[in-house]
Every structure is written in structure tokens, then in C-alpha cells.
Amino acid sequence: MRMLAWAAALLCESALGQQQGSVIAVKTGRLLDPASQKIRTGAVVVIQDGRIKSVGEGVPPGAQVVDASGLTVSPGFIDTHTHVLLQGDLTDVEYDAQILKESLPYRALRATRAMRIALEHGFTTLRDVGNEGGGFADVDLKRAVEAGVVVGPRLFVATKALAPTGAYGLGGTAYSWELPMPKGVQLCDGADACRQAVRDQISHGADWIKVYADRGYYTRPDGQIRSLPNFTEEELKAIVDQAHRTNRRVAAHSMTPTGHAIALAAGVDSIEHGDVIDDATAKVMAQKKVFLSPTLTVGAYVEAARSKTNPIWAALGKASEESFRRALGAGVPIALGTDAGGFPWDTLNQAEEFRRYVAWGMTPWQALRSATVTAAALLGKEAELGTLAPGGHADLVGMKEDPLKDITATERVSFVMKEGVVVVPPGR
DSSP states (O other), rough: HHHHHHHHHHHHHHHOOSSTTTTEEEEEEEETTTTEEEEEEEOOOEEETTTEEEEEESSOOOEEEEEEEEEEEEOEEEEEEEEETTTSSSSSHHHHHHHHSHHHHHHHEEEEHHHHHHHTEEEEEEEEEEOSSSSTTHHHHHHHHTTTSSOOOEEEEEETOOOOOOSSSSGGGGOTTSSSOSSEEEEESSSHHHHHHHHHHHHHTOEEEEOOOEEEEETTTOOOOOEEEOOOOOHHHHHHHHHHHOOOOOEEEESSSSHHHHHHHHHOOOEOOSSOOOOOHHHHHHHHHHHOOHHHHHHHHHHHHHHOTTTTHHHHHHHHHHHHHHHHTTTTOOOOOOOOTTTTTTTTTTTHHHHHHHHTOOOOHHHHHHTHHHHHHHHTTTTTOOSSSSBBBOOOEEEEOTTTOGGGGGGSSSEETTTEEEEETTTO
């Protein structure tokens, strides 16, 4: 069935939106605008050269018509935390098998399938925060999408991610010390070396810099969950300074207040995961407008399996709801992030993240904004992504049901358009 859907989508891609200057009119049943939180009935989205030209009520003469009048339509979804070159790492076993047993060309081929799945699920943009030993293959994947070599979401890539020596696998006592094991990150030690690593990644096409701020999560005698810090204050400040002076933003993997404190002091732009957020962290994040990408879907996916060998994962899972609610209440900007790739792309739907946000306190409008307006702001692309305003990319997703009444409607999309090109035809 999926192959048939792909074939139909490719047919539509060749038929609509390919001729430069042509006008496309998308007829909608109900059009949801997350920016204004308003609904328009019977609106027509007029598109030219992959961009939104206007939103009105009539079809311009000569326009090609896409009839989504039976659907509720919103801007395309954005996932701000993915790994397209990873296909699930429930435990170290799955992770190690991919890094050690799969060639990079094979991993790239699997990534093209992952991207296609994401796009069919309505995710027209991904921020990919670390390729797990993939060199700069994510840059190549981004270029391939932009050139039309493969079909997939628009990518913003962080390439190798950064960690200090001894802070990330493969390695340690699991393997012989005589073997030069590959690494899932780029290692750097000392402020100058870390600054150089940032420069190297940017020179090879990194849009973002990803750092691992903490590791080794544990529970203190007083019951508080903390972790081991990775970088020194000097190292992390050098990374952030170099990224910012070259117009790049920094995403920090940080699970507990240990990592949050050093990451926020250094000036990072987003906290990834944030399973344990205390009042002090939430206050600083809200004041500095540091984004949270919660990745609740992957947390639920890995908790049971990882807890069998380390109970800290159950403790993190238990703490995450209170932390999410605390961040939401404090006004921390929350951008939808799933950690897809941490779970298999063909097993779970990224859109499950929406239902978790609503279950933990967001309104449906807030959940939709997390994957459109707020996610676009995280990327610094408010005028182009997650918007219905003229000049924005013509990325649209349609659902048979109303996500404002049942947020799980986001998991059953029936129409996807990216840059004016139909990927999933209306009514699938």
C-alpha cells in the first residue's frame, strides 16, 4: 500500500507545481492558521513558484486546482529533533549494529526512506541534530532534496555533534581497548579545539551545531536526578561563541539541571529532551527565550527496555511530565521534537508527539503551534515556514478529521504538499 502511495505521489509531483510561474489553487474545507489561531471555512490558498501568493475565497482564472475541500488543512509540520541516518536505538545493541555493520552508503539509502515516511506523515521540514558517525552525509541528503534527486522534507542539519573525549560511544569497556572504534560524534577537548571543530563543521555545511552537555544520569540521596557535565564552561562558551559569530545556532542535549545550567550559561539556543527541568531552569529558559524540544515519543519508546538494566530511565520518564508542565507554565517556547531515528521511522508516527503534548497540558492550538509557528521561530524562519502568510513556503497538510477536536487527527494525514508540489494527493 505504501508503494502505491509513493507512486501516486510521484505522479502528482510531475503533474503539479513543476512548471515555473504556474499558479496553483488549493481549495480547503477548513483552514487552520496557527499564527492567528483562527479558522477559515472554504478558503483557497493560491500558490506560485512554490510560495504562498494569497489566501482568499476564489480560484484565479487558469489556476491548477487541488481539491482539498473535504479536509482540514494547516501549514506543514516541523520536527525539530530527528536523526534520519539512524533507524532506532532502543538499546546499545541496535545502535552499535548500525554504526559497526552498516556502510555509510547503506545508511544513506535507509535515510532516504526515512525522509519519505516523514514527508508522507505531513512533516515538510526536519531539523536533523546529529548523524551518528555519518560524516557529512546529512549535508549530502539536504542537497539531494534541494536538487530534487530524492523526495523528502526540507532539512536543517547539525552534522557530527560534539562531545569531549570519553563522553560518547562507541568505546569504554564494551570493546577491546586495542581497537580504534568509530564514534557517533566529533570529539573535541579544550576551547581552541572545540572552536576549530565548529568552524570545520560549518565549512562543510552545518546549519546548526549540536553539543552533548551532559551524560551519566543518576539519582542523588535526596531524590533529585542529576548528571555528569561534559564540557567545561570555557569549552562550551567557545563552541557557542564561534557558532553565533558565524550565524549558526546551538542545540544542547541536556537531560537534567546539571547540563541545563552549563548550557544556558554558555548561551545555547535550544535544550533537547529536558526530562528534568526545575523552577530555576524554566525561569532562565523563559527569560532568555531558549527553546525546549521535548522528544516525549522517544522517551516513551525506550523507557521500558532501558529500565531493565538501569532504573534511571524509569525515573527520567516519571520526571518528564512534571518538567514539561513546569516549562509550559513558565512560558518556555516549546518546539515539537520527536527524536525520530531514536525510534524506527516505520514503527511509530512522529505525529504521536502532538497527543503527548495535549495530554500533558497543551491546548490543541498550542500543540499545532509547537510544530509550526514555534518550530519556525526556533529555526529563525518565521516568515517562510509554519505560516500561511504571502511569501511563505507552500507547505500544507490536510486531515479528514479536526485536530482541534481530536489532536490524533494529526496522525492520519490525507494530503501533503511541499513547496507547491503534491506529495500525498487529497483524500488518501
